[in-house]
Amino acid sequence: MPALLQARGLSKRYPGVEAVKGIDLALEQGVCLGLLGPNGAGKTTTVEMLEGIVTPSGGTILYRGKATGPGFRQEAGIMFQQTSLQDYIRVEEALRLFASFYRRTRPLEELIRRCALEEFLRRDVRHLSGGQRQRLLLAIALVNDPEILFLDEPTTGLDPQSRRNFWDLIDSIKGEGKTVLLTTHYMEEAHALCDRVAIMDHGRIVTAGTPRELLRRHFDSAVITLPQQQLPPSLADRLPFPVHRVEGQAEILSDDLDRDLRLLLDHGVSLHHLQVRSRTLEDLFLELTGRQLRG
Ligand SMILES: Nc1ncnc2c1ncn2[C@@H]1O[C@H](COP(=O)(O)OP(=O)(O)O)[C@@H](O)[C@H]1O
Ligand SMILES: [Mg+2]
Incomplete structure (x- = not known):
């Protein structure tokens, strides 16, 4: 099966730093791929190039076999590593605001239930707990009912209980057949959620495969x-x-x-x-x- 999203020789140079050094990645439909690596490995740069937010210095990116154009944003759901939400806005308003950016949206009531936002719908977004904020950001990423979902370190900084709740949520979204690219530096997260993992360090992919394959191949x-x-x-x-x-x-x-x-x-x-x-x-x-x- 051809990959839904495919990158070849993808690279990014910033002044004085080669953040990504020519990597190949293939994301098949319905698969959850984990991009693993420590801080500074190049995960965010890679994901943002795939999302069309950062312009690559080299390489190609194909979505359904074609170059990704401006229309790609309508099909992609993005949860950034750092997102600033407008101050004073309430959870419900934030959802409606983001929904207004898209032609096609998922029914908001269903999304609210799905991401368990009912209890704090009227709360100012500045007063959410870490787990609540991540659930809202996930709901925002899902608002256009995307085919492909990018999650950049979605559980970093969450307590273990909130992390597990978030995993269950991702699992149920995987169950809908969505394609997911997730970055993390938690190995157990990759193990729990990802069908395939690519381990990144210093801008390169050092090894890739299913978690089982990797462990068997190396140990x-x-x-x-x-x-x-x-x-x-x-x-x-x-x-x-x-x-x-x-x-x-x-x-x-x-x-x-x-x-x-x-x-x-x-x-x-x-x-x-x-x-x-x-x-x-x-x-x-x-x-x-x-x-x-x-x-
Ligand atoms: N906009 C930028 N300008 C200059 N250097 C950057 C920029 N974004 C990232 N970098 C550098 O690129 C490298 C990879 O960063 P990043 O992709 O954020 O890694 P990760 O997400 O794995 O922590 C780091 O050395 C970082 O300092
Ligand atoms: Mg990052």
Whole structure:
């Protein structure tokens, strides 16, 4: 199937900084693609080029096989990383204002219910909580019933509960068959929502695929974790594999659990409080870039 939105060799130079260095991206219809990377990776620049807001320095962008023109805005829904809403305006007024910009709109009552805005419809937009504000901004992005939705770090700064509520909302929108491009620096968000992810760093895509594919391609090991005091350096030094010290825990990367657990027992290490976990996209990012995603 040809991609709904396709970018080839997309680049953006600002004076003194190459924000995006020639990336290829394909977004298939109905897919949620996550663009992952730390601050400054080039996510917003990439998304804004795809939206038609930032002019690329190089490369091509095709929507349904054709160059995106001014009409693209009617079909796209955009939730910016930073949006200023007019002061003193109420939630309901903000929705109506944005709806007036489009030829075709989604019924507002349905949108209000969908994004759970009922309780604060008459509130001044300056007095919304973080989660309420993001739900309003999502409703605004959906007001023209877009085919394709761009969400730039929609949950950054939200508390865990609001983040989860927002995920449920995105999930239900995905259920309508919408195509979504989402940027985030939360790996668990990408895991929860995205069918495919592209990991970006320093203006380049360092790896891309489904979350499962990426983990399988890059890792076939698990992480064993023990309380540090059960593995003091005197003991760790005698083990045939390295022991990493991470936040008060001793961590061992294992590609053979049977063997390594037996080795620990043979060396007199207590397995009390032992945990084994699969490696995550967060680990992958660290491995590929040498940096912590949120750091
Ligand atoms: N308008 C701009 N002018 C100059 N530099 C910019 C501009 N927008 C972004 N940059 C730079 O481009 C790089 C990528 O930024 P951005 O796309 O915002 O990354 P991200 O969204 O991943 O945090 C950063 O080094 C940033 O400082
Ligand atoms: Mg950004």
